[in-house]
Amino acid sequence: MNFIITETQQAILELYKEEVAESVINIQETRKEFEGQATIVVFPITKISKKSPEQTATEIGEYLVAHVEDITKFNVVKGFLNLSIAESYFLKQFNDEVLTPDFGLYPSNGKKVMVEYSSPNTNKPLHLGHVRNNLLGYSVSELLKAYGYDVVKVNLVNDRGIHICKSMLAWQKWGNGETPESTGEKGDHLVGRYYVIFDKEYKKEIDALKAEGQTEEEAKKNAPLIKEAQQMLLKWEQGDDEVVSLWKTMNEWVYAGFNITYKNLGVDFDKFYYESNTYLLGKGTVDEGLAKGVFFKKEDGSVWIDLTADGLDQKLVLRADGTSVYITQDLGTAEMKHDDFNMDESIYVVGNEQDYHFKVLFLILEKLGKSWAKGLYHLSYGMVDLPNGKMKSREGTVVDADELIESMVTTAREKTEELGKTNDFPQEDKDELYKNIGLGALKYFLLKVEPKKRLLFNPAESIDFQGNTGPFIQYTHARIKSLLAKANYQLTATKPAEILPVELEMILQLAKYPAEIAIAAKAYSPASLANYLYELAKLFNKFYHEVPHILKMEEGAEKQFRLNLCKKTADIIYAGMLILGITSPERM
Structure with a gap:
């Protein structure tokens, strides 16, 4: 709804004789308890109008209704101007934008980003903590690809x-x-x-x-x-x-x-790095830092950096005997990765116990004058707990990743067969379906929580065909695909005589998809996309119950419009879930 920004700028110019930048116009989605679809936050504009927020909002609202065809009415709540937009505007947006095949696809932005994730030790199998790391790293990579980045996925293996x-x-x-x-x-x-x-x-x-x-x-x-x-x-x-x-x-x-x-x-x-090849790197960087006066040498020959002025402490970067510490090789590896790929940004997906380490690493690289250091980011994530407590590798009490995957697929099989809806499936299709549901449940449960938050993983809770779960969204997709198959659906843009409130909700929710990709990508957080997909699936089920018997409707504009809503919902669920690494089955 960018036209609202332009029209509001014009309103301010006409009413208060002053030009304002786009950034002054803050538009939000109208809260559900108020009438309207778009809300202008008026408080910043009162500096120009020299009037109260309510009076400023009323004057701008009156101007917009009088001069803009697509704005039909307004209401004012304190310093918020709620605007009602014509249904015809949303229908045109749905037909001209949302229904197009490339809706939600961003063109290349010409930037390259590296995402480093997994980074296992070669002395033990992957466990539940690694699972969160891998799923987060993969999903953030796919998000950034969807947002137009050229993405390089790397794995730095701790093999020494x-x-x-x-x-x-x-x-x-x-x-x-x-x-x-x-x-x-x-x-x-x-x-x-x-x-x-x-x-x-x-x-x-x-x-x-x-x-x-x-x-x-x-x-x-x-x-x-x-x-x-x-x-x-x-x-x-x-x-x-x-x-x-x-x-x-x-x-x-x-x-x-x-x-x-x-x-x-x-x-x-795309690329594996090995610590056995990188552990000697960084000594040249230490020499460079000494020459630049960034590092200093103590009497015993050890090399340090003083970061106390930055609120940190003194940090050892080379031992007295000339051997490396972790930060030494990380300095060298960071430089090597940049030399290899010349990326604009580099994201390290590492647990929050390493927060301090990455603060120090990035700060040192900045002090060394590395121009690319500003593009480094630590995607810090919380640990995963289980209903019965924490995991310990040394004692062999971890939740093994392979066993977890196997148990998720087994649970998916049991729960699906209880519903009795796969009795006529060939065995090969059943096996594939149970794998998709089990992994979909696991991935969605771990990704729907903001990365920084610690989470409690409950396998039984994650495989549920109701509620905020992967299987619920997958089932919604399968339900739509079944409906479209029975309707022999063909895409045709239509103009129904009227749009029901739930249908308008559907259009608005579908239209948000590109913005949701942008929000999630900028925050490096698949969680917001996951929850958007859940809200979309939930809204579709509301639509499906409020507008039943779509297949029994007479052929015409209304039926085609509703089938279009169904088709686009399925498309967006499929594409969005794929970014999360989840396959949405055609049948369930």
Whole structure:
């Protein structure tokens, strides 16, 4: 409704003899308890009118009704001017814009954005926390694509470090040559099992040393297992053939397992980076920072940056012995990624426990004068809790991603078969449907919550064909597709004699889709899009009940118009859910 801005600017010029910028005219959707479809917030205009908000709103409202054909009446509530727009305007918008095939598609904006997500450790399988990360990263990528960006999806794999050596050492000691092939176990599960074994044996050694009189901290440092793991890491860094060979073998097992999980989740990547290749990066950046006076060296040779003036603390960027810390390699990796892709923006999808780390990283890059540092963004998300508490990897009490996916599909099968609506489906179609419903439930439940919020995941609650769930929206889509198939639908723009209130609601909701894409993309939040799709599905079901028997109506403008509403609702649900990584079935 951009015409309202233009006409309001003209009204202000005519009434108060002053030109105003578009930004002064704040237009909102009219609240449901008031009459109208568009509301002008008048308070900023009172500085120009020199009159009360009510008087200013009344004068502008009278001008608009008198001079603009599509504005039929107005009402004033305090400093808010509510405008009623002619039905003919919305019908024209529906026929000329909403019904077009490219409605909601943004052209290329010429900008490139990188989204880094997943970033797993190669010592354990993916779990529920990783699932939220992967679904969020994938969905934000698809959102930005829909909004016109050229998107590069990357995965920085943490494939080195003491935690990797723990799994390797445990396998060496207690593995008896086991492989994924010999056990039939997924590679990431096998390696993760040895990570848990290491922790159990390590705790036994700690307890034994404490019984001999050592403190907890002393026992943790002196336990033979941890010393062996540290020695193994040192050998890996020195390029020891035997250790490197074992490291490569076990990592390959894990990658093969990850790929299966990624495929089942429906996520993908354009580029993989590996910490084993990047952990030495950043030392050149440290030298650059020293030369520029951004960093300083202490007497012991360690290199630091003082961020106290920025409300942070002093941060170590290179140890006294010349070895890197995490921030060192992150500085180097950030530069390498930019050199590789020259992107305008770079989004790191990482849990909120790393908020401070990314504040420091981005600030250092800015102080180093990296022009691209302004385009870096940490998409911080909250942890996922379960009804029975938090997850712990070391103790093997995590909710495994593969088991979660399998259980979601099983629950979808049970709940769908209870309804008895798939009895005539071929088995292959049933299997595909249950997978779509189970994954749709999981993805929607995790994505409908704002990323920054911690969430409680309840699998049983997520698979429900009523309420704010993925299956409810999927079922609405299937219901519409069934109706359109029975009607032998063909697209034709029409002008019905009248538009019912619920039909006008439908037009308004459908017309919001491009704006919802923009809102969600700018906020890097699939949650607002998810909830828009739920409101659309809910409104369609209201329409379907208030305007029953569409198929029994006589052929004509009214029936065609209603079928058009149905078709566009299905199109937008399908496209919007796909951005969330969810497939909407044709039949359910």
